[in-house]
Amino acid sequence: MxxxxxxxxxxxxxxLFVWFCMKFIWPPLVEAMAARKKSIEEGLLAxxxxxxxxxxxxxxxxxxxxSTKNQAKEIIDNADKQxxxxxxxxxxxxxxxxxxxxxHAKAELDQEVVRARNELKDQVSTLVMxxxxxxxxxxxxxxxxxxxxxxxxxxx
Amino acid sequence: MAQGELTASAYIKHHLQxxxxxxxxxxxWGIAHxxxxxxxxxxxxxHIDTLGFSFVLGALFLFxxxxxxxxxxxxxxxxxxxxxxxxxDFIDENVRGSFxxxxxxxxxxxxxxxxxxxxxxxxxxxxxxxLPYAAQLMGVEYLKVVPTTDPNATFxxxxxxxxxxxxxxxxxxxxxxxxxELTLHPFxxxxxxxxxxxxxxxxxxxxVSLALRLFGNMYAGEMIFILIALLPWYAxxxxxxxxxxxxxxxxxxxxxxxxxxxxxxxxxxxxxxx
Numbered sequence: 001m002x003x004x005x006x007x008x009x010x011x012x013x014x015x016l017f018v019w020f021c022m023k024f025i026w027p028p029l030v031e032a033m034a035a036r037k038k039s040i041e042e043g044l045l046a047x048x049x050x051x052x053x054x055x056x057x058x059x060x061x062x063x064x065x066x067s068t069k070n071q072a073k074e075i076i077d078n079a080d081k082q083x084x085x086x087x088x089x090x091x092x093x094x095x096x097x098x099x100x101x102x103x104h105a106k107a108e109l110d111q112e113v114v115r116a117r118n119e120l121k122d123q124v125s126t127l128v129m130x131x132x133x134x135x136x137x138x139x140x141x142x143x144x145x146x147x148x149x150x151x152x153x154x155x156x
Numbered sequence: 157m158a159q160g161e162l163t164a165s166a167y168i169k170h171h172l173q174x175x176x177x178x179x180x181x182x183x184x185w186g187i188a189h190x191x192x193x194x195x196x197x198x199x200x201x202x203h204i205d206t207l208g209f210s211f212v213l214g215a216l217f218l219f220x221x222x223x224x225x226x227x228x229x230x231x232x233x234x235x236x237x238x239x240x241x242x243x244x245d246f247i248d249e250n251v252r253g254s255f256x257x258x259x260x261x262x263x264x265x266x267x268x269x270x271x272x273x274x275x276x277x278x279x280x281x282x283x284x285x286x287l288p289y290a291a292q293l294m295g296v297e298y299l300k301v302v303p304t305t306d307p308n309a310t311f312x313x314x315x316x317x318x319x320x321x322x323x324x325x326x327x328x329x330x331x332x333x334x335x336x337e338l339t340l341h342p343f344x345x346x347x348x349x350x351x352x353x354x355x356x357x358x359x360x361x362x363x364v365s366l367a368l369r370l371f372g373n374m375y376a377g378e379m380i381f382i383l384i385a386l387l388p389w390y391a392x393x394x395x396x397x398x399x400x401x402x403x404x405x406x407x408x409x410x411x412x413x414x415x416x417x418x419x420x421x422x423x424x425x426x427x428x429x430x
Contacts, residue, residue, distance in 0.1 A: 004198070006202050006203040006312070009207045009308075011312040011313070014316045018268045021221070022261055022264035025264065026260075028228050036229075
């Protein structure tokens with residue numbers, strides 16, 4: 001346990017160690033830690049910002065979707081209305097046309113009926129005439145009874 | 157034991173003897189064989205074991221931390237990096253808490269004292285006979301493995317701290333300010349010699365208490381390990397294990413106290429107002 005020159009050796013060593021630590025160990029470590037701290041803070045801030053932006057974008061998107069939906073609805077409504085109008089118009093036209101066709105057909109039909117009736121009348125009168133002829137033979141004068149017969153056939 | 161029979165006091169003495177290199181009375185330089193020869197060498201002798209172990213441990217500390225410093229990046233740190241950085245953080249916090257001045261030297265100083273003293277103290281946990289016995293097999297007569305049980309080591313560090321206190325006191329306060337602090341407090345200029353005596357004792361007590369506290373604690377701990385080692389081999393563990401576990405606390409605590417006091421003394425040296 002003698003105090004001797006070891007003391008100075010230890011002193012010099014201590015000084016060298018502290019110098020080395022101060023020069024090569026402490027500053028880079030502390031700087032790296034500070035830089036990391038800063039980058040973590042920045043990262044957190046950026047994440048927060050990103051989250052906010054995301055929320056905003058989502059809100060915007062929702063608004064956009066809502067407005068688009070409204071627009072689409074309007075368009076569909078309009079189209080519906082227009083379609084209804086068109087259908088109504090078409091219906092009117094169709095009804096008119098149908099009426100026209102119906103009227104036309106009816107007229108034709110009537111004509112046909114008249115024609116058929118007339119024909120039938122003629123045929124009936126001819127038939128009657130033949131029947132009468134065959135029944136009465138001579139007793140009927142075609143000429144004399146023609147008027148009567150035609151009247152008859154007319155009343156059929 | 158180099159020679160002689162195995163007595164308890166010889167064993168203890170052997171364990172407490174440093175490997176001393178110095179000048180023999182006959183003028184030749186060499187290693188002392190025994191305590192008497194070491195004493196005869198006077199002041200200009202060196203404890204090779206103390207210097208060697210403290211150098212190796214200090215270099216180990218610097219190597220490990222320099223490696224971490226080289227690898228330090230902004231990216232996520234690895235486990236080893238994390239460990240080193242948590243130590244740095246711990247020291248930084250302590251320095252910030254106690255040291256109010258501005259000096260880039262104080263934190264590295266605190267780090268170096270803390271880790272170096274921990275490593276030197278930890279040598280105490282190596283079973284007391286291992287390294288000396290291994291050294292004996294290699295022909296080295298004496299080996300004291302714990303540098304902090306050598307007052308030269310603790311006083312060497314404390315002397316360094318003392319010089320730093322003087323240097324920064326004069327640098328921060330000026331020579332006049334520092335002398336004034338030593339002479340004009342606490343009783344004014346009419347009690348100047350008394351003030352000087354009080355403040356001088358106060359100033360000198362700082363390094364002396366630093367060195368003696370660390371030395372005393374580690375020396376006592378080492379002494380108890382040596383005494384336990386005198387017990388029969390089958391009974392040793394019952395005492396050495398609890399003492400070693402308790403000693404871990406002392407190892408860390410003494411290093412922490414030393415570091416904290418260094419920071420506080422540095423702070424006092426930087427304070428302008430008394």
